[in-house]
Amino acid sequence: MKRLLRTISQHEKLPIRLSSAARHDLPADVIRKLAQPHRMEFYFFVFIEKGTATYNVDMTDITLTDGQVLFVLPNQIFAPPPTIDPTLKYYKLAFFDQILAMLPQQYAFLVNSLKTQVVHTDEAARERIKSVFEILAKLLHTDTRMKETEILLVYLGALLAEFNNAYFRQDGIATAHPRLSKYIEFQVTVENHLTEQQSVNTIAAQLAVTTNSLYALVKEFSGVSPKEFITHRLILEAQRKLHYSNLSVKELAYELGFSDPDYFSRLFKKTTGKSVRKYLEELQDLSGT
Structure with missing residues (x-):
């Protein structure tokens, strides 16, 4: 493209x-x-x-x-x-x-x-x-x-x-809002280190805030905890890759920073409600292949 x-x-x-x-x-x-x-x-x-x-x-x-x-x-x-x-x-x-x-x-x-x-x-x-x-x-x-x-x-x-x-x-938030700026920093940090799967403590230290403050900040703007935010982002990336690559489950897990492919598979199913195999079958049905 x-x-x-x-x-x-x-x-x-x-x-x-x-x-x-x-x-x-x-x-x-x-x-x-x-x-x-x-x-x-x-x-x-x-x-x-x-x-x-x-x-x-x-x-x-x-x-x-x-x-x-x-x-x-x-x-x-x-x-x-x-x-x-x-x-x-x-x-x-x-x-x-x-x-x-x-x-x-x-x-x-x-x-x-x-x-x-x-x-x-x-x-x-x-x-x-x-x-x-x-x-x-x-x-x-x-x-x-x-x-x-x-x-x-x-x-x-x-x-x-x-x-x-x-x-x-449209959401009544000023772009200069200090808490929004810090939340955006969190998002950027997650994106830049997504496959490294940094701990919440590590990210909090990088942003110069306490872990509790980071939890409250991310919860305020996203509705989920920092750990859940990172998990959802990783699984979304997995779904995207399943659309345009032919990686095996093991290869996909390693590419996203998971050392245990079985754990990745369980997390994928818990987050999406479908196994990786089922997800791929539905993609193939939609594409007609």
């Missing part, structure tokens, strides 16, 4: 693509590839201006309607709707994480602290978002060879800032 996005990129230097209901000129073979459930290797956003569409992210259906934004992160399993209503008005944006490194600030919503990948926008924000998308579309479809790289990044940053503000506003 990474090679595919580079192929269909609309910029000479930046791996980025924007499409809309008015302009969706992907080749038929590319559309067929993207229609299948696949592992995302780039960031992907859908803004529904008017209408309804249902996407699947990490084995969960997500229905969008007027003024809502869906964001999909690298490594997630994604599938678009099997059919698109011809009256649907939308904008879609995809780019690699290297572009984020070129922007002047970070966007906390991309850590998905609130455990929802749908952003609700008010009427004023919708109009601004639509305007920025239109400007980006003009920049990306210009014949100018360099396509105003710096200006394009400015507007892309403005778009992400709109998403970031709306994401946290």
